[in-house]
Amino acid sequence: MMNAARNWLESLRPYARKHEHACSNPYLYQKNILKEVLSQNCETVFGVDHQFASISSYDEFKAAVPVRRYQDFGPWMKRVLAGEDNILTREKVIGFEQTSGSSGGRKVIPITESFRKEMTVGIAGWMHQWKHHCPEVFSGPAYWSISPPSLDSSMTPAGVKIGMEDDTAYFPAESAQHLAGMLVLPKQGDDFFAATAEALLECRDLASISVWSPTFFLQLDQAVRSVQQDFQTWQQQWPNLQVLSCWTDAQAGVWMKDVRRSLGDVRVESKGLLATEGVSSVPDVNLNQCVMAAGSHLVEFMNAEGDCVMCDGANVGEHYEIVLTTAAGLYRYRTMDLMCIDAINGQGLPSLTFLGRAGRCSDLVGEKLTENFVIECMQISGAHGILSAETRGYRFFTENQIGTDQLEKELCQNPYYAQAVKLGQLRPMEVKLMKKGFQLDMIERRALATGGRLGDVKIPSLLLAGEREGWFDL
Known part of the structure; x- marks a missing residue:
């Protein structure tokens, strides 16, 4: 020792x-x-x-x-x-x-x-x-x-x-x-x-x-x-x-x-x-x-x-x-x-x-997606990224397509989300491919914007409506 x-x-x-x-x-x-x-x-x-x-x-x-x-x-x-x-x-x-x-x-x-x-x-x-x-x-x-x-x-x-x-x-x-x-x-x-x-x-x-x-x-x-x-x-x-x-x-x-x-x-x-x-x-x-x-x-x-x-x-x-x-x-x-x-x-x-x-719960039209549920869906599907609530539905930001189809199926295990998509209240989840390491860039941006430490920043798996601009730009 x-x-x-x-x-x-x-x-x-x-x-x-x-x-x-x-x-x-x-x-x-x-x-x-x-x-x-x-x-x-x-x-x-x-x-x-x-x-x-x-x-x-x-x-x-x-x-x-x-x-x-x-x-x-x-x-x-x-x-x-x-x-x-x-x-x-x-x-x-x-x-x-x-x-x-x-x-x-x-x-x-x-x-x-x-x-x-x-x-x-x-x-x-x-x-x-x-x-x-x-x-x-x-x-x-x-x-x-x-x-x-x-x-x-x-x-x-x-x-x-x-x-x-x-x-x-x-x-x-x-x-x-x-x-x-x-x-x-x-x-x-x-x-x-x-x-x-x-x-x-x-x-x-x-x-x-x-x-x-x-x-x-x-x-x-x-x-x-x-x-x-x-x-x-x-x-x-x-x-x-x-x-x-x-x-x-x-x-x-x-x-x-x-x-x-x-x-x-x-x-x-x-x-x-x-x-x-x-x-x-x-x-x-x-x-x-x-x-x-x-x-x-x-x-x-x-x-x-x-x-x-x-x-x-x-x-x-x-x-x-x-x-x-x-x-x-x-x-x-x-x-x-x-x-x-x-x-x-x-x-x-x-x-x-x-x-x-x-307290992280997205509710655009009554679907009530919680961050805990979204994390479970990602773990089951193998998808790796961030789900963001947009104006008319959800967009999944990821570096690759792995597990994205399955992720939408897992999200539909929430009956209110599935019903909203079926009725056209929400569009089906969109996938946005991002450059490799985009989440690490988000951490640096967030730390600089808030004056926090890099190691202290936690990226949400679920971004609520209007939050995306505070984390990254398309």
């Missing part, structure tokens, strides 16, 4: 213990997180507005604090960005990060030291599972997707730069310094992917890769191949490479065939649901599943009717949207991430699979 990796893991040990403790009794630990959040922030502007001091139970918390989307925090967030203290959190804001979603513009997330520690708890549990079950992951340097910020830097009204320098800034300082020592770090330059490819090719014993989106990996793969003309697979180039960690569920799943082809015989591990706003689930290497990050933030499960429960009230097989309360000052925040509970173990810890973004 590398010395830097050993030091990194040792610095994470206290956080890993918290993760293990939380997983052993998730409901009790979650209640304690709620109690801590309320007591720490009862004298903030938000806490006074919502009577935190008088709340003594989860039911009272639900009654006092409505579930909110990011834009609903506007009145408080404006004051935080203006440099005021004690607005959302008693703890001082130490920085801001930005992110972009599939359905909206830029979001600016305040970062506190306690929030960094919350994030570290779940990740530490994951890293220590690697240590116990596959220690060879730490036998060489790692590459993490320290993706570049937007070319257009921005500042808060108070003059604070928005955007962390790199992903190590998500961790407390004592852990971040050890992480930096085990990472492959590309030189800063105009061409990020070219610089990263060169840094990787100089590293002979690369042992692990951790990125957010598989599309980010494929962009990196293209850059490596342009530098190394005889490049075949990552496993051949780096025989010590043990694992690629990335999103694998929902829309990310359609990229897995390309990813595995480029990788060769290297294990792919689902990353779980980690986002700028918080961590909802982390990998459990022993179970080969992702489990609720019980020791990080307060996690609620909201059903289709808008009713929320804690983990003790969730049911196997049900679909829920994740609602987070974090030490960054997002209280009962709608993540818009839709999850299915696959299992609940004897300690009450749920295993989760990401299904897609909640």
Whole structure:
């Protein structure tokens, strides 16, 4: 094991213990997180507005604090960005990060030291599972997707730069310094992917890769191949490479065939649901599943009717949207991430699979196509692309014709869609062939337009009416 990796893991040990403790009794630990959040922030502007001091139970918390989307925090967030203290959190804001979603513009997330520690708890549990079950992951340097910020830097009204320098800034300082020592770090330059490819090719014993989106990996793969003309697979180039960690569920799943082809015989591990706003689930290497990050933030499960429960009230097989309360000052925040509970173990810890973004439903004439259904149709048909709602029907943007006929048949399994096509309310699905790599170009365009990071951009599998222009031009 590398010395830097050993030091990194040792610095994470206290956080890993918290993760293990939380997983052993998730409901009790979650209640304690709620109690801590309320007591720490009862004298903030938000806490006074919502009577935190008088709340003594989860039911009272639900009654006092409505579930909110990011834009609903506007009145408080404006004051935080203006440099005021004690607005959302008693703890001082130490920085801001930005992110972009599939359905909206830029979001600016305040970062506190306690929030960094919350994030570290779940990740530490994951890293220590690697240590116990596959220690060879730490036998060489790692590459993490320290993706570049937007070319257009921005500042808060108070003059604070928005955007962390790199992903190590998500961790407390004592852990971040050890992480930096085990990472492959590309030189800063105009061409990020070219610089990263060169840094990787100089590293002979690369042992692990951790990125957010598989599309980010494929962009990196293209850059490596342009530098190394005889490049075949990552496993051949780096025989010590043990694992690629990335999103694998929902829309990310359609990229897995390309990813595995480029990788060769290297294990792919689902990353779980980690986002700028918080961590909802982390990998459990022993179970080969992702489990609720019980020791990080307060996690609620909201059903289709808008009713929320804690983990003790969730049911196997049900679909829920994740609602987070974090030490960054997002209280009962709608993540818009839709999850299915696959299992609940004897300690009450749920295993989760990401299904897609909640609320994405196209309804031109009453057909009600959801993104989750569209993803399932693509997986069954083998079609690879993006379905876009246009004025008089749907258009499928793809690099080839593979599976497109079958995709239309699968869409017709929705009786309302089939009826609308039969009656002429909707024209049959059109296919638009695009240049190779068009979806990767979409990611770059979206990141630049919203000021987000490349690895943080998720391409929807279903674009709603009027959304296409925000992603790409014909």
